[in-house]
Amino acid sequence: MLASSCANHPYGRPILGWEESLLASSPDTMAAFHQRRYRGTNCCLMVAGAIPKGLEQTISASRLASLATQSEDHPNGIDQTLSFQRGRDTIQVERLEAARLLMAWPAAAADQQHQVMGIDLATTLLAEGRRSRLVERLREELQIVESIDMDLTTLEQGSLVMLEACCPAEHIKEVEAEVDRVLQECASTPVQAAEMERGRQLVGNGLRFSLEAPGSVAGIAGPQALWREPQDPLRPLQDLQNWTAAGLQSDVFGQLQASKAFTLVALPEEEG
Structure with a gap:
């Protein structure tokens, strides 16, 4: 149903991707995808409950702090409009x-x-x-x-x-x-x-x-x-x-x- 109603939108695609696309992927294309999507502006870390002392310093010293932020060279590129057809x-x-x-x-x-x-x-x-x-x-x-x-x-x-x-x-x-x-x-x-x-x-x-x-x-x-x-x-x-x-x-x-x-x-x- 999603493939038909959202045919021209990512919602209508398989979550794991098309088989032919996966078979055509290489380490370089996967690295480029990771750099484009896994960025600081696309990420949110939420902590709830008994928050331990020094947590902020721990996060600042972790690899999370090195996530690239948005830039003109790597735009988010997400279309915010749902394409739906009756x-x-x-x-x-x-x-x-x-x-x-x-x-x-x-x-x-x-x-x-x-x-x-x-x-x-x-x-x-x-x-x-x-x-x-x-x-x-x-x-x-x-x-x-x-x-x-x-x-x-x-x-x-x-x-x-x-x-x-x-x-x-x-x-x-x-x-x-x-x-x-x-x-x-x-x-x-x-x-x-x-x-x-x-x-x-x-x-x-x-x-x-x-x-x-x-x-x-x-x-x-x-x-x-x-x-x-x-x-x-x-x-x-x-x-x-x-x-x-x-x-x-x-x-x-x-x-x-x-x-x-x-x-x-x-x-x-x-x-x-």
Whole structure:
């Protein structure tokens, strides 16, 4: 799905690289890649917990201090624009036990924190827990899916919202139609106050629980420092509270529509 929806962007490429590119690599080309990408301006060291005395001096005397900084000779060269294309495809997969409906949407980049929190809230209202819109309708009421999930993957050059529904192959058309109906309903009518509060509580608790261990704090603060100015780890809660039902309806649910997604239907391969 990523290869099709992000065909002209690195998100659509294999993480380990194309086989032909790897086979064509040499020590010189790998060294050039390392010098171009592994630079001080692309690096962030985060430390949380009981910080030992003399740590700053230790780091200053280490090889980390020798990482080259940005220069005109070695520009970062990262395109900050996500190239995403809408579309649709159907594939057959060998030994697939149940059908899959996969949908993807482009979303705000990681440094657009207010928008990211709104999208996180929207996906929570749609598919987090039995009372969420999609789970309640497709799994609890109609019982046409085995599972349905919707998540936001926060990424530097443009985030991605991903939906996955697992169901018997004979229900796949009905599942897709119901997903479309629920998404249109969210875009046409603001969610109720109680539903908004439930969503805020779930998203907020997820953030709070993720900060219980020092290692988790460092893991969250590190990417944030690369994406934007360092901030209080609980700052996103303020952005979460600033979202209203009307804002979600117009700015988020209006974008999470089937017509604006790349949709992939995966079916079990037919025998014979």
